[in-house]
Amino acid sequence: MSDETWTRFTHGGFTCTVVSDGPLRLGPAKNSFPGSTPNEVDAILLRNGLPTDHVTLDQNLLIVDAEGTLVLFDTGVGAMPDLGRRVYGPQAGQALANMEAAGISPNAIDVVALTHAHPDHCWGLLAPDGTPAFPNARVVVGAADHAHFTDPDKAAQVTDPHIRNQYTGARTNLSPYGDRLVLAEDGYSVATGITAIATPGHSPGHLVYEITSEGQTLVVWGDLCHHVVLLEHPEWAFVFDGDKEAAVAQRQSVYRGIVDGGRTVLSYHFPFPGLGTLTTRGGGYSWRPVAGRTAIVRSPHQASGREQGSDTSRSSKTPTGSTASSSAGIWPTSL
Numbered sequence: 001m002s003d004e005t006w007t008r009f010t011h012g013g014f015t016c017t018v019v020s021d022g023p024l025r026l027g028p029a030k031n032s033f034p035g036s037t038p039n040e041v042d043a044i045l046l047r048n049g050l051p052t053d054h055v056t057l058d059q060n061l062l063i064v065d066a067e068g069t070l071v072l073f074d075t076g077v078g079a080m081p082d083l084g085r086r087v088y089g090p091q092a093g094q095a096l097a098n099m100e101a102a103g104i105s106p107n108a109i110d111v112v113a114l115t116h117a118h119p120d121h122c123w124g125l126l127a128p129d130g131t132p133a134f135p136n137a138r139v140v141v142g143a144a145d146h147a148h149f150t151d152p153d154k155a156a157q158v159t160d161p162h163i164r165n166q167y168t169g170a171r172t173n174l175s176p177y178g179d180r181l182v183l184a185e186d187g188y189s190v191a192t193g194i195t196a197i198a199t200p201g202h203s204p205g206h207l208v209y210e211i212t213s214e215g216q217t218l219v220v221w222g223d224l225c226h227h228v229v230l231l232e233h234p235e236w237a238f239v240f241d242g243d244k245e246a247a248v249a250q251r252q253s254v255y256r257g258i259v260d261g262g263r264t265v266l267s268y269h270f271p272f273p274g275l276g277t278l279t280t281r282g283g284g285y286s287w288r289p290v291a292g293r294t295a296i297v298r299s300p301h302q303a304s305g306r307e308q309g310s311d312t313s314r315s316s317k318t319p320t321g322s323t324a325s326s327s328a329g330i331w332p333t334s335l
C-alpha cells in the first residue's frame with residue numbers, strides 16, 4: 001500500500017494519470033482465494049513481503065487523455081455518507097479530492113469507462129450530495145452488468161443486506177446518468193485507440209479495456225486479477241468472483257495475450273499505481289512494476305482555479321482521516 005495519491009506518465013501519444021481512491025482492507029488472506037490451500041497462500045505472501053492476517057487492495061483510477069477526449073476508468077467507492085465510506089471506511093472515497101490535487105476537474109471528464117458495476121468501481125459516479133460527479137460524461141458499462149445489477153427483481157431475491165447493497169448502490173449510481181449511459185458489448189470503441197473487451201466471469205458484464213497508441217498497448221484489466229497470488233496461481237479464484245470457473249478462464253486467456261503481445265497492464269487493485277508487465281514463471285506469471293516511465297507532463301485539463309503547482313508529477317499525502325494503519329478489518333460487500 002502506498003500513500004501516494006496520484007502520478008502521471010505517458011503511453012504512446014496519450015497522457016495518463018493514475019489517481020488513488022484509497023485502500024480497501026479485507027480479511028485474512030487464506031479466506032480470499034477459493035481453491036487455494038492456506039499454507040501456499042501464506043508462503044506467497046511472505047515471499048512478497050506481505051502480511052498474512054489481512055489483504056489490502058489499492059484502488060488505482062486511470063485517466064487517459066486520448067487526443068483530447070478525457071477518459072476515466074472506474075470511480076472508486078465514492079464519498080456518499082450512506083454508501084462508500086460507511087461500508088468501506090474513511091480511508092477510501094478519496095478519488096475526487098485526489099483528481100483535484102492532480103489538476104483534473106471532474107467536469108472535464110468526457111467518458112467514464114467502467115470495468116464492471118461492483119461498489120468499488122461504480123459507487124463513485126455520484127458526488128457526496130447525490131448528484132453526478134462527472135456531469136459532462138457519458139458512462140460506459142457492460143450491458144450484462146447493467147442488466148444484472150440494476151434489476152430490482154434480482155435485488156429482491158437477495159437476503160444478505162450487504163449483497164443487496166451491491167444492487168441498490170449500482171442502480172443509485174448509474175440511473176442519474178439517464179440517456180448518457182452506454183451499454184457496451186464486446187468490441188465497443190470508447191474513444192480513439194480505446195476498445196472494450198468482454199471478459200465475463202468476475203461479473204456478468206466485466207470489461208477489460210485495451211488502450212493503443214503509437215503501437216503500444218496498455219491493458220486496463222479491472223478485476224480480472226486482484227492480487228499477485230492470482231498471478232502465481234491463475235487457476236485459483238478470488239472470493240468475490242461471481243462465476244469462479246469463467247473468471248479463471250478469462251484470467252488465463254488475458255495473461256497469455258499480455259505476455260505474447262508485450263503489453264503493459266494497469267491493475268486496479270495492485271499496489272499504487274498498478275502499472276507493470278507480466279512474465280511467465282513456472283506454471284504461472286510474475287509481476288514487474290514499471291518504473292521510470294513517469295514523465296513530467298502538464299495536463300491541459302487543469303481544475304479551475306487550481307494549478308498543478310509543482311515540477312514533480314508525483315504526489316504523496318496521507319488521506320484525511322485515514323485508518324489505513326488501524327487493526328479494524330473491513331469486509332467489503334464485493335470487489
Ligand SMILES: [Zn+2]
Nearest residue numbers: 118120223335
Ligand atoms: Zn474491485
